Amino acid sequence: KLYDVASYGVSKEDFRIDMDEVRSIAIAEKPKVIVAGWSAYPRHQDFAAFRSIADEVGAYLWVDMAHFAGLVAAGLHPSPVPHADIVSSTVHxxxxxxxxGLILAKQEWAKKLNSSVFPGQQGGPLMHAIAAKATTFKVAGTEEFKDRQQRTLDGARLLAERLGGKDVSDQGISVLTGGTDVHLVLVDLRNSQLDGQQGEDLLHEIGITVNRNAVPFDPRPPMTPSGLRIGTAALASRGFGEKEFAEVADIIGTALAGGADLDALRGRVSKLAQDVPLYDGLEDWRLL
Structure with missing residues (x-):
């Protein structure tokens, strides 16, 4: 046993993190480190409040921003960097x-982190990956990158709005927290005939890839959970704008509502892929 872990969760009323509860747990447990960040939470976190709690109990604050680092770089999401002792992220x-990956930290942690990463955890450095990271960070400072991140957010909001439609809600399907502030939507299937595996398979059948995901207070087992996590970053990178995201959202909503012509939906997906190819010259590319 390497760590003694105490977890905090979300409120049963609104599925958001209750910072008063986080504070109560921290006071009771006296942790050495408080971890913030998420992989399936569609709202902003209050990093200043986490910092205040960490200071109150004498803990360090570590934020993992792997999912929302691009939004932070574009200035479209609160940054944890001014508040945290250590910030970690993936790059992809x-x-x-x-x-x-990358780690941002105060200077006092530099030697310990560097020696822990290499030779502690990392193998030989991959120079092509280092070059690609440098390119990524340069691109992240451009207006084109900021536009992509804004389209990512806009697409997620369009998706959340469509999945809140009556035809979808009539099937017991809802959007967790009622919307999103970030690049993903967490679909709640707890009151639906569909489970997450069935929803994932249904969308895969028409050419859309999402992943099944547990939701808070999920009554179903991990392999067939009660949620779908749907992100918009890849489509924004592909070049999707408001028109294309509205079409994707309607395709997903129509499919989940049930009773749709799946061949027709598959055709709409194919047209989107052809209209906005991954690269010029791939307009007629087909999966063999």
Whole structure:
């Protein structure tokens, strides 16, 4: 046993983090480190409040911003950097770079972190990945990158709005927290005939890839959970704008509402892929 872990959760009323509860747990447990960040939470976190709690109980604050680092870089999401002792992230999610990671920290942690990463945890450095990371960070400072991140947010909000439609809600499907502030939507299937595995398979059948995901207070087992996590960063990188995201949102909503012509939905997906190809010259590319 390496760590003694005490967890905090979300409120049953609104599915958001209750900072008063976080404070109560921290006071009771006296942790050495408080961890913030998320992988399936569609709202902003209050990093200043986490900092205040950490200071009150004498803890360090570590924030993992792997999912929302691109939004932070574009100035479209609160930054944890001024508040945290250590910030970690991947580079391949909203930042859109190679599969790798980064750590930002105060100078006092530099020697310990560097020696822990190498030779402690990391193998030989991959120079092509380092070059790709440098390119990613340069791109992240451009207006083009900021536009992509804004389209990512806009697409997620369009998706959340469509999944709140009556045809979808009539099937017992809802959007957790009632919307999103970030690049993803967490679909709540607890009151639906569909479970997450069935929802994932249904959308896969028409050419859309999402992943099944547990939701808070999930009554179903982990392999067939009661949620779907749907992100918009990849489509924004592909070049999708408001028109294309509205179409994707309607396709997903129509499919989840049930009773739709799946061949027709598959055709709409194919047209989107053809209209906005991954690269010029791939307009007629087909999966063999």
């Amino acid at each position: 999610k909203t930042l859109g770079g190679p599969r790798s």
